[in-house]
Ligand SMILES: Cc1ncc(C[n+]2csc(CCOP(=O)(O)OP(=O)(O)O)c2C)c(N)n1
């Protein structure tokens with residue numbers, strides 16, 4: 154199996170220490186986390202982690218089971234890049250002087266989907282949100298003009314096939330869980346599992 | 350429905366009559382509500398309010414003052430393993446808490462239900478490097494099933510309720526609750542204790558999908574050489590009866606992992622022995638000859654599987670486990686049955702045909718004959734004058750009739766004891782299986798003696814391991830649990846010596862450990878004992894030990910350079926198991 158980029162989406166309770174509990178599952182296996190984002194989710198009390206790693210599917214599947222095993226984790230999903238809509242956000246600080254003199258700002262902005270967040274006498278901050286190649290491309294553009302600072306956020310992702318977590322959560326809250334909540338992933342992958 | 354609501358209402362009105370109590374009293378009240386009677390612990394500054402409250406609970410809670418916090422948690426583990434209940438530990442902050450780490454790791458890997466309560470510095474001092482402050486939560490995160498810090502007394506009842514629920518449900522494990530000193534002292538309005546029965550993000554056991562059981566039954570019914578391998582899951586799931594019913598109806602030869610040992614009597618006609626690196630010959634060899642391998646409540650540890658790419662490749666594999674993360678973790682299954690084996694096994698039993706496999710079973714017996722000739726016979730009836738560990742265990746069997754709880758430490762004596770000890774009832778084998786913690790046996794045996802005082806507890810320990818936690822003799826001296834200590838002294842760190850002999854050209858590097866006069870050490874703690882080295886004394890000395898009122902230490906001098914065989918050398922497949930050093 155080949156390594157590829159996977160995005161892991163974890164729905165959790167909002168509990169101090171959970172970030173560490175999840176992070177050590179990766180470091181224990183010497184797996185580098187390429188990007189990690191924590192945020193609220195579509196459900197009020199539920200937190201959402203988005204974690205990107207470069208690994209084989211087998212490793213990612215086992216990791217997700219270990220993550221889901223943590224008491225305060227509701228659910229962990231993993232997806233390939235084709236299965237998600239994803240974005241990152243980058244900020245670029247450049248000297249206003251040079252930009253104003255040398256570059257046709259407007260053209261730049263529209264070409265790279267960039268937006269000026271702050272324009273001061275001494276510097277300007279641009280923002281680009283997009284995928285890695287897009288935010289990278291804009292670095293290349295600005296570099297000759299003296300890029301003072303650059304920062305990129307973690308990935309956030311929406312799973313194309315997901316209906317969100319509202320309905321799921323209701324099922325979790327039942328004392329006697331319905332069959333759906335105990336998703337039996339083996340059953341869903343019937344043909345792959347039974348090799349008899 | 351109607352009456353239930355009225356009851357609920359009554360409960361609520363009762364609950365409204367709150368009273369003001371301290372966090373410390375809430376801790377003890379929680380323990381009483383969880384039916385805890387025994388605590389293993391050690392006091393210190395940050396847990397003093399709880400110990401102060403304990404002073405008034407002497408009549409309801411028994412506190413065993415150990416000599417080191419590692420002793421407390423191993424004792425709690427032994428208690429849990431012998432009783433099937435959750436073990437409880439108290440320790441103070443800083444060094445008290447860090448001394449628990451080895452035991453937590455041990456309980457985590459061996460799925461032992463433990464609740465540790467540690468004191469912590471005042472909440473306003475957290476993060477200031479206060480005296481005896483350590484970040485216990487972060488230190489223990491990888492070695493706990495769950496942990497949680499409480500800084501406000503009002504959170505204590507719910508936190509402890511959660512702790513007990515999590516520790517004992519699903520796949521059990523250790524839980525640690527860290528309580529700051531202010532929370533222990535703080536008074537709050539107590540509304541009574543409510544047991545935890547549900548945590549929305551936690552599913553201790555799934556609804557069993559019948560389809561899988563049907564698939565499993567189909568495979569089993571079509572099998573010609575089925576083989577059952579089982580682990581501690583059978584004992585933890587309290588499913589010994591269900592398991593026995595299954596193998597007896599299906600007629601399948603069954604082997605145990607070291608953790609599963611005693612789930613069925615060791616002399617059960619279908620019991621074919623122990624798996625693993627020093628397990629029996631047949632179960633290892635024939636793992637690679639069976640056509641359907643049925644794993645129940647075991648996790649395919651590398652000490653059981655040997656080299657994975659040479660493990661049971663020919664077989665269809667059915668894996669019963671309560672922990673979905675174990676399924677397909679090490680060995681790819683054909684049919685996974687995720688669930689509580691107390692539920693799944695009877696469903697399976699109903700679907701399997703009643704059968705026998707005389708020829709297949711005979712293969713195990715043939716293997717046993719070979720093992721007997723080459724490994725067992727020289728252990729049991731040695732030619733020389735020097736005692737072997739095996740004959741000590743054989744003689745012990747004759748005297749206990751397999752009714753004792755056997756607690757072992759880690760090393761050659763552990764492997765020999767587990768290979769040869771006879772066990773008639775469940776929860777008879779208490780050992781550090783997953784972590785292999787030397788120093789486990791003495792404190793764990795103390796705990797086991799409290800966990801099931803109706804049985805004889807024999808701790809079988811090496812000369813090396815005994816020196817790791819022998820301070821717990823002090824606990825025995827003071828609280829007088831009945832522990833029979835059997836030291837098998839080979840004057841070596843024997844297991845490491847064996848590896849140095851077999852794989853490092855006999856370059857014995859720091860394995861010749863010297864020992865104090867153990868009998869004198871015990872005498873110093875007012876514990877009777879003796880040392881023997883003659884065969885003629887063996888039976889009498891063991892009998893003296895077992896008949897002695899109270900604890901007793903018997904040191905038996907055994908052969909210095911005996912090896913444990915058979916052995917699956919590290920990195921080899923199970924079928925490459927060797928019966929003697931010449932074969933390596
Ligand atoms: C705490 C700890 N340290 C080191 C080891 C490595 N180790 C495994 S067995 C063993 C030798 C044990 O010697 P002894 O207690 O005398 O038992 P024997 O093998 O001689 O029966 C050692 C050092 C261990 N398992 N645990």
Ligand SMILES: [Mg+2]
Nearest residue numbers: 811812841843
């Ligand atoms: Mg030794």
